[in-house]
Amino acid sequence: MKRYPIAFKLTFLILSCAFVIVAAIVAYNYISSRDIILRQAEDNSRLLVAGTAGRIDSVLSGVQKVAENIAFSLEDATLSKQEILDLNRRVLANNPEIYGMAIAFEPYSLQPDKLYFAPYYFRSGGRIGFTMLGDAKYRYFYMDWYQIPKEMGRSAWTEPYFDEGGGGVPMATYSVPFYRARDGKPEFAGVVTADVSLSWLQELVGSIRLYDSGYAFLLSRHGTFITHPDENLVMNQTIFSLAEERGSRELRELGQRMLSGEAAFTPIGTLLSPKDSYMFSDGLNFGGWSLGVVFPRDEMLADVLRLSKSMIVIGIVGFVLLVLVTVGIARRITSPLRELSASAREIASGNLDLMLPEIRANDEVGDLAESFKYMKTSLKDFIRDLTSTTAAKERIESELRIAREIQMGILPKLFPAFPDRREFEVFASIEPAKEVGGDLYDFFFVDETHFCFLVGDVSGKGVPAAFFMAVTKTLLKVVAERNLDPGDILTRVNADLSSENESCMFVTLFLAIIDIETGETRYANAGHNPPVFLPCGGEPEWIPPLGEPVAGIMEGMQYSTKTMTLKPGDLLFIYTDGVTEAMDPDGSLYGDDRLMTLLSADKEPFAPKLVKGVGEAIRVFAKGAEQSDDITMLAMQFIGKCAP
Amino acid sequence: MRTDSSTPPVPFLFPLALLLAALLAAPAAPALAQASEKASIILQWLPQAQFAGYYVAKDKGFYAEEGIDLDILPSGPDILASDYLEDGRADFATLFLTTGLQRRESLPLVNIGQFVQHSALMLIAKKSSGIKSFQDLDGKKVGLWANEFQIQARALFRSQGIAATVVPQTSSLDLFMRGGVAACSAMWYNEYHTLLTYGLDEADLQPLFFNDAGLNFPEDGIYCLEKTAKDRPELCRMLVRATLKGWLYAFAHKGEALDIVLGHMEAAKVPANRAHQRWMLDRMEDVTMAEHVPMGVLNREDFQRVVRALTDTGFVDTAPRYEDFYKGTAQ
Numbered sequence: 001m002k003r004y005p006i007a008f009k010l011t012f013l014i015l016s017c018a019f020v021i022v023a024a025i026v027a028y029n030y031i032s033s034r035d036i037i038l039r040q041a042e043d044n045s046r047l048l049v050a051g052t053a054g055r056i057d058s059v060l061s062g063v064q065k066v067a068e069n070i071a072f073s074l075e076d077a078t079l080s081k082q083e084i085l086d087l088n089r090r091v092l093a094n095n096p097e098i099y100g101m102a103i104a105f106e107p108y109s110l111q112p113d114k115l116y117f118a119p120y121y122f123r124s125g126g127r128i129g130f131t132m133l134g135d136a137k138y139r140y141f142y143m144d145w146y147q148i149p150k151e152m153g154r155s156a157w158t159e160p161y162f163d164e165g166g167g168g169v170p171m172a173t174y175s176v177p178f179y180r181a182r183d184g185k186p187e188f189a190g191v192v193t194a195d196v197s198l199s200w201l202q203e204l205v206g207s208i209r210l211y212d213s214g215y216a217f218l219l220s221r222h223g224t225f226i227t228h229p230d231e232n233l234v235m236n237q238t239i240f241s242l243a244e245e246r247g248s249r250e251l252r253e254l255g256q257r258m259l260s261g262e263a264a265f266t267p268i269g270t271l272l273s274p275k276d277s278y279m280f281s282d283g284l285n286f287g288g289w290s291l292g293v294v295f296p297r298d299e300m301l302a303d304v305l306r307l308s309k310s311m312i313v314i315g316i317v318g319f320v321l322l323v324l325v326t327v328g329i330a331r332r333i334t335s336p337l338r339e340l341s342a343s344a345r346e347i348a349s350g351n352l353d354l355m356l357p358e359i360r361a362n363d364e365v366g367d368l369a370e371s372f373k374y375m376k377t378s379l380k381d382f383i384r385d386l387t388s389t390t391a392a393k394e395r396i397e398s399e400l401r402i403a404r405e406i407q408m409g410i411l412p413k414l415f416p417a418f419p420d421r422r423e424f425e426v427f428a429s430i431e432p433a434k435e436v437g438g439d440l441y442d443f444f445f446v447d448e449t450h451f452c453f454l455v456g457d458v459s460g461k462g463v464p465a466a467f468f469m470a471v472t473k474t475l476l477k478v479v480a481e482r483n484l485d486p487g488d489i490l491t492r493v494n495a496d497l498s499s500e501n502e503s504c505m506f507v508t509l510f511l512a513i514i515d516i517e518t519g520e521t522r523y524a525n526a527g528h529n530p531p532v533f534l535p536c537g538g539e540p541e542w543i544p545p546l547g548e549p550v551a552g553i554m555e556g557m558q559y560s561t562k563t564m565t566l567k568p569g570d571l572l573f574i575y576t577d578g579v580t581e582a583m584d585p586d587g588s589l590y591g592d593d594r595l596m597t598l599l600s601a602d603k604e605p606f607a608p609k610l611v612k613g614v615g616e617a618i619r620v621f622a623k624g625a626e627q628s629d630d631i632t633m634l635a636m637q638f639i640g641k642c643a644p
Numbered sequence: 645m646r647t648d649s650s651t652p653p654v655p656f657l658f659p660l661a662l663l664l665a666a667l668l669a670a671p672a673a674p675a676l677a678q679a680s681e682k683a684s685i686i687l688q689w690l691p692q693a694q695f696a697g698y699y700v701a702k703d704k705g706f707y708a709e710e711g712i713d714l715d716i717l718p719s720g721p722d723i724l725a726s727d728y729l730e731d732g733r734a735d736f737a738t739l740f741l742t743t744g745l746q747r748r749e750s751l752p753l754v755n756i757g758q759f760v761q762h763s764a765l766m767l768i769a770k771k772s773s774g775i776k777s778f779q780d781l782d783g784k785k786v787g788l789w790a791n792e793f794q795i796q797a798r799a800l801f802r803s804q805g806i807a808a809t810v811v812p813q814t815s816s817l818d819l820f821m822r823g824g825v826a827a828c829s830a831m832w833y834n835e836y837h838t839l840l841t842y843g844l845d846e847a848d849l850q851p852l853f854f855n856d857a858g859l860n861f862p863e864d865g866i867y868c869l870e871k872t873a874k875d876r877p878e879l880c881r882m883l884v885r886a887t888l889k890g891w892l893y894a895f896a897h898k899g900e901a902l903d904i905v906l907g908h909m910e911a912a913k914v915p916a917n918r919a920h921q922r923w924m925l926d927r928m929e930d931v932t933m934a935e936h937v938p939m940g941v942l943n944r945e946d947f948q949r950v951v952r953a954l955t956d957t958g959f960v961d962t963a964p965r966y967e968d969f970y971k972g973t974a975q
Contacts, residue, residue: 141812142813222843244919
């Protein structure tokens with residue numbers, strides 16, 4: 001797995017989050033502002049279109065009323081030709097929004113001999129011009145403005161047109177049919193027309209500006225552009241011919257929707273503008289015309305974009321600051337950590353005198369540095385203590401080694417101990433569990449013929465036991481001098497040991513004195529475990545205990561002496577409980593039975609061999625387990641005259 | 645759509661080119677040698693791609709090459725082109741064949757070149773009105789153009805006993821759009837498309853072709869007085885030749901031809917848009933390029949069919965002989 005430093009992880013995570021947050025804020029801001037702007041734009045364009053349509057409609061409706069009033073008055077058949085002309089002129093003069101006005105009669109209807117009667121007053125250079133419409137070149141009753149109201153039987157706005165017979169400017173005409181009664185029935189008699197100059201409309205609609213390049217345009221009933229910023233379209237193209245020219249099905253459908261007269265706010269792409277645009281369109285109340293307002297999306301959203309750009313810039317600056325701050329913080333955290341880490345390795349290599357890096361941060365890192373300093377000091381102290389303790393221990397150990405040598409030195413260690421004596425063979429071994437032990441053995445001649453041998457076991461182990469053992473051994477040696485009664489010897493030794501024995505230590509002792517001539521052996525036992533008697537050629541047997549207590553505790557205790565006779569070849573095997581209580585690694589004891597079995601197996605026992613054999617057997621049994629108690633063995637073999 | 649005009653024009657370009665070459669070969673040198681001869685022609689309608697061949701020939705100098713200083717006079721809904729022939733305001737006129745035949749009864753005119761071989765005149769109803777055939781027009785108001793444009797419809801109405809009320813129609817389709825008439829006159833190359841540019845879809849329209857009623861009449865041809873044809877045969881030939889060249893050039897260079905036509909339309913302050921004029925030029929190619937007759941030639945059978953229909957319906961009392969009526973160079 002790739003290893004990323006904390007500084008990197010911290011920086012990466014924080015910056016990722018920050019980036020996501022900033023991006024989300026910018027995106028949300030853009031989207032919601034755009035929606036708001038879009039709604040406002042829809043409302044604005046709706047109001048704009050409604051306002052413009054209202055202005056157009058109010059003018060058109062005024063024109064319509066004028067024409068309708070005249071049509072109504074013309075139903076009066078008594079009006080003379082001159083009255084009609086006067087009416088026509090007067091009305092035009094009083095209605096500046098009307099460009100021209102005609103009252104056109106059906107052929108032969110006003111004057112039976114005249115095909116045409118259609119006075120037309122129009123504005124021209126600030127004055128009112130007059131002409132009579134109708135000649136072979138201008139048969140007015142075939143014109144839309146005449147035919148439509150006639151055939152449809154109702155008033156109508158014509159499509160915008162150039163009228164050569166009239167004003168010679170692009171116009172739209174409102175035509176109202178009027179009827180006169182003939183034979184009691186109303187009969188179509190002609191139309192009254194009011195012309196509206198489209199330049200007026202073109203100026204009004206053309207003045208509409210939305211944003212930078214937004215514009216408005218007006219479509220006629222059949223989709224002809226009445227006004228449009230592109231002059232080439234005006235009166236030349238319908239929105240559908242434009243669609244065909246551009247091969248745009250969408251534009252054609254847009255035109256059909258517009259002409260349906262329904263108000264609609266539509267995204268129109270680039271149909272009517274080089275830029276992606278929106279359009280609001282609505283039908284006018286009169287004329288069947290439709291007004292559309294087109295405004296480019298990017299201009300509409302320019303403020304939003306500007307805002308978003310500013311936010312992005314701020315976001316980027318903030319991001320960069322955040323990068324610097326995060327990296328700084330990460331460095332501030334990790335650089336002491338790195339220094340501490342290096343120091344820790346240095347310390348681990350043993351350099352406790354290393355100067356720790358100076359870290360003043362008053363935070364967790366500072367705490368860590370402080371802990372480090374404390375750890376270093378503690379380690380140093382500990383190491384110092386450990387050094388002195390170790391030195392002390394070594395001294396003690398060396399003293400103990402010397403003590404062991406001294407202790408072992410007070411025990412007879414040289415075998416065969418009496419190479420010139422053939423009457424008996426004695427062999428002993430001691431194996432203290434610690435440097436110094438509490439077991440003891442000894443053998444010496446009490447007089448010429450009496451040989452004393454003993455094995456003891458002081459309670460406890462170690463130095464106190466060793467001292468007690470030394471005292472006991474010395475005491476025994478002294479007391480046993482010229483004294484042939486083992487019971488008496490133990491009684492005396494017990495008396496000496498138990499007096500002022502404040503540490504309440506005690507010792508078990510088996511002491512025997514053999515007459516090396518007769519083999520008579522007297523012995524006493526102070527709480528020692530029973531030795532084994534191996535008769536020559538017989539089965540080994542325990543020497544029954546006398547049931548007398550250990551020495552050193554009960555002052556004034558009297559020990560008794562027993563007597564047995566060793567025949568030549570017989571052997572006494574005395575041992576401490578370290579033998580039978582030797583443990584293997586599982587904690588099971590060597591035990592009396594194993595010892596007895598081992599001793600039974602040797603049909604021709606010999607003291608040194610027997611002691612070494614038992615020692616070896618115990619070592620094998622212990623399988624390397626730590627020795628828990630001193631192991632001491634002594635074998636006394638009477639040789640005398642063996643008579644097997 | 646029309647069935648008899650769906651002929652693909654391409655295969656005939658080659659023979660037509662041969663014809664053109666033949667027409668151009670012999671008289672070219674003497675024509676150039678002559679001084680420019682002044683002449684005028686009146687077209688039977690407002691400037692538009694219907695007359696692209698004439699305007700192209702004029703603007704590209706084909707007439708001048710032939711030695712004609714030709715004046716092209718536009719007309720309109722209330723001008724009769726044949727009147728201009730009668731009183732000498734124009735030397736030549738383009739007329740429908742029907743018009744030419746009818747006028748010949750009172751005016752000695754002859755055809756010197758037939759260009760539109762198929763009838764493009766039609767009536768259009770709205771599908772929504774339920775009209776599916778000419779018979780459905782019985783009792784309805786029908787917008788018909790004045791004069792010669794009514795001949796076909798009136799002949800049909802008379803022969804099939806359709807009692808339709810005729811409402812004079814101008815160049816405007818407004819009355820039809822507003823439902824003032826159930827059907828209106830239309831040229832396939834013109835008004836049919838105009839209705840499409842008013843936002844009506846082809847699916848909304850029910851075209852009624854006179855061809856389907858057995859009245860496939862050749863239309864635009866060049867006419868002049870017998871006297872002109874007789875006295876100035878070379879002029880007639882040169883005029884037809886240059887016009888033919890103009891048409892072929894227009895069909896081969898439609899973009900340029902449209903520019904020329906649109907220029908003339910703007911000059912005449914006629915509402916103009918390119919898409920519409922392109923449609924018209926395309927349809928003119930369809931109705932001009934015929935399978936059964938070389939370009940510029942009046943086919944004898946077509947002539948006789950029209951004559952028969954006109955005499956049968958009483959529009960014409962005495963039918964002229966083909967040889968007397970048609971004085972074209974190629975026969």
